[in-house]
Every structure is written in C-alpha cells, then in structure tokens.
Amino acid sequence: MIPLHYEQDKDREEAYLKEIKKGRDKAYLKDIDDKCIRYLGLPFDTVVLLPPDGLMNIQKEYGRKSEKERETIRKEFRSIGKTENQYMEHILYGTMPSAARKIIFDTAKVKTCPYCNRNFIQMVEAKGAEEGEQEEKYKSFFELDHFLDKDTYPMFSVSLYNLIPVCPSCNRVKSTQKFEYYPYDSANGSDDLRFHYVIMGEDFLKDESLIKIELEKRSPEMTRSIDGLYLEKLYEGHKDLVQEIAGKVRFFGDDYLKSVCSQFPDLFRDVEEAYRILYGNYYEAADFPKRPLSKFTRDIYEDSVEGGAIR
Numbered sequence: 001m002i003p004l005h006y007e008q009d010k011d012r013e014e015a016y017l018k019e020i021k022k023g024r025d026k027a028y029l030k031d032i033d034d035k036c037i038r039y040l041g042l043p044f045d046t047v048v049l050l051p052p053d054g055l056m057n058i059q060k061e062y063g064r065k066s067e068k069e070r071e072t073i074r075k076e077f078r079s080i081g082k083t084e085n086q087y088m089e090h091i092l093y094g095t096m097p098s099a100a101r102k103i104i105f106d107t108a109k110v111k112t113c114p115y116c117n118r119n120f121i122q123m124v125e126a127k128g129a130e131e132g133e134q135e136e137k138y139k140s141f142f143e144l145d146h147f148l149d150k151d152t153y154p155m156f157s158v159s160l161y162n163l164i165p166v167c168p169s170c171n172r173v174k175s176t177q178k179f180e181y182y183p184y185d186s187a188n189g190s191d192d193l194r195f196h197y198v199i200m201g202e203d204f205l206k207d208e209s210l211i212k213i214e215l216e217k218r219s220p221e222m223t224r225s226i227d228g229l230y231l232e233k234l235y236e237g238h239k240d241l242v243q244e245i246a247g248k249v250r251f252f253g254d255d256y257l258k259s260v261c262s263q264f265p266d267l268f269r270d271v272e273e274a275y276r277i278l279y280g281n282y283y284e285a286a287d288f289p290k291r292p293l294s295k296f297t298r299d300i301y302e303d304s305v306e307g308g309a310i311r
C-alpha cells in the first residue's frame with residue numbers, strides 16, 4: 001500500500017469537471033445537481049471535486065443517516081436519466097472520456113499500483129481510432145477503483161478523489177469489498193505497512209523455502225485491506241528478491257554504499273543514488289510510486305543491513 005498525496009490544483013480540477021460534463025444531457029446534469037443539493041447539501045461540482053478529507057467527512061455524515069434514508073437517496077441517484085439507466089454510474093462514469101481518466105491518473109502521481117506496488121500502471125497517447133471505434137485521446141493501462149463503491153455510493157461515481165488508478169489484478173480482487181485504508185488519507189505514512197523476513201536456516205540464500213516473509217501492519221484498517229488484496233500471499237512469491245538483496249548486503253558488507261560514495265563522488269551523488277544503482281530501486285518514500293516492489297526492496301534491505309533474524 002503506497003499512500004497518495006493530495007495537492008490541490010485548481011486548473012486540473014476545473015479541467016476534470018469540464019471533461020466530465022462535456023456533451024452530457026443538461027437536464028440530467030441539472031437533476032444530479034438538484035439531488036446533490038437536496039441530499040448532501042452541496043452542488044454537484046463540489047461533490048465531484050471534494051478533497052480527500054471532505055469526501056471522508058461527507059461519507060461519515062451519510063453513514064449516520066438511517067438505512068431507510070440511505071436506500072431512498074441511493075435510489076434517487078440511481079434513477080437519474082431514464083429509470084434504471086443509472087446515469088451517473090453507466091454514462092457519466094461508464095463512458096468517461098479518456099482525457100478525464102488522464103486527469104485522475106495525473107492527480108494520483110503514480111507509476112505503479114498504489115494497492116500492491118507490484119505492477120506498473122500507465123497512460124499513453126492513443127494511436128488513433130480504428131473504423132467504428134470511438135476516437136479516444138489516451139489509452140489507459142490501469143483500471144479505476146471506486147474507493148467508496150458505486151453501488152452503495154452512486155453519488156460519488158465520478159468524484160475525483162474517490163477514483164484510484166490501480167492495476168487490473170487488484171481491481172478484480174478488491175471488487176466491491178469496502179476498504180478502510182484510504183490511499184489519499186493525509187494521516188497515512190509510508191511505514192503503515194512494513195515488510196520483514198525471517199530465516200529458518202543459514203542456507204537461505206540457496207534455498208528459499210528457508211525464508212518467511214512477514215507483513216507488519218500498523219493499523220486494523222491496513223490489516224483488513226491487505227487481507228482483502230491477498231498481499232501477504234502474493235509477496236510470498238518474491239522470496240527470490242530477498243535472496244538477491246540479502247546476498248548483496250552479505251557480499252558487499254553493511255557500509256558498502258557509503259564507501260562507494262566517498263570513493264566515486266562523481267558517479268554517485270549520495271547514498272540513495274548508490275542504493276538505486278546497486279539494488280535497482282528507489283530508496284526515498286516519496287519515490288516509491290515510481291517503481292514496482294520499491295517499498296519491499298527497501299524494507300528487505302534495511303532488515304538485511306541489521307543482520308536479519310534467524311529463527
């Protein structure tokens with residue numbers, strides 16, 4: 001789980017609103033706006049651009065309503081457009097222009113899936129539409145997860161900070177599960193999840209069955225989200241990386257990074273850069289979204305430098 005950082009960008013938000021509404025039926029948009037004001041006390045534009053804490057607050061308020069009230073509101077939002085058409089989910093979200101998806105992707109500022117940090121996610125310019133296809137500006141190599149699922153919260157179907165670009169595997173596995181670990185929550189830290197390994201024998205560099213990978217989760221919210229995504233089991237598949245990292249640390253010694261920096265000041269700007277070249281990944285938490293397995297690599301490295309633990 002890689003936290004996402006919220007940074008308000010008014011121009012980007014305005015552009016997102018414009019894309020969402022482009023070419024849409026004005027009467028339906030007016031209907032949505034009326035319902036947003038009536039049931040949430042906010043105009044539609046505000047609901048679409050609710051910042052992360054605003055989105056969480058309004059979700060809490062909504063949760064305090066009675067089940068009956070929530071069901072009525074849900075029906076009201078789902079009946080916009082022709083009855084049962086679910087305009088917000090099927091049209092506004094379902095046929096969202098790729099330019100709007102691009103803004104969501106740029107807002108998250110990630111190159112890897114923030115849920116698993118195992119797969120790259122990307123967006124590229126489209127090569128042009130084939131005959132019979134709709135012209136789209138960009139092609140996305142990721143899926144969008146509705147953090148607050150669109151069945152329960154149809155009103156947040158296109159809310160910018162409710163849409164998390166994730167890899168198709170995580171999106172499929174998460175499906176409609178409700179997560180409590182919200183990637184945009186400002187209280188998140190890069191160490192909310194920490195990877196460790198324990199070794200059951202000295203031969204672990206040759207025999208990966210002697211390695212056990214453990215995930216230390218800092219909150220029950222994190223634990224439930226990790227379980228929901230099968231991350232514990234998935235990371236068991238990366239024991240070969242533990243062997244490589246621990247092997248390098250053993251071969252080079254704990255102080256190797258510092259010593260190459262002082263020996264080759266022209267080649268390595270700092271220890272972090274030396275680490276990147278040697279271990280093939282980023283060291284700083286701010287750079288974790290740039291490459292798969294970055295967090296795992298750093299945690300395993302730090303465990304190895306301290307000597308790991310023999311059990």
Ligand SMILES: [Zn+2]
Nearest residue numbers: 113116167170
């Ligand atoms: Zn993923």
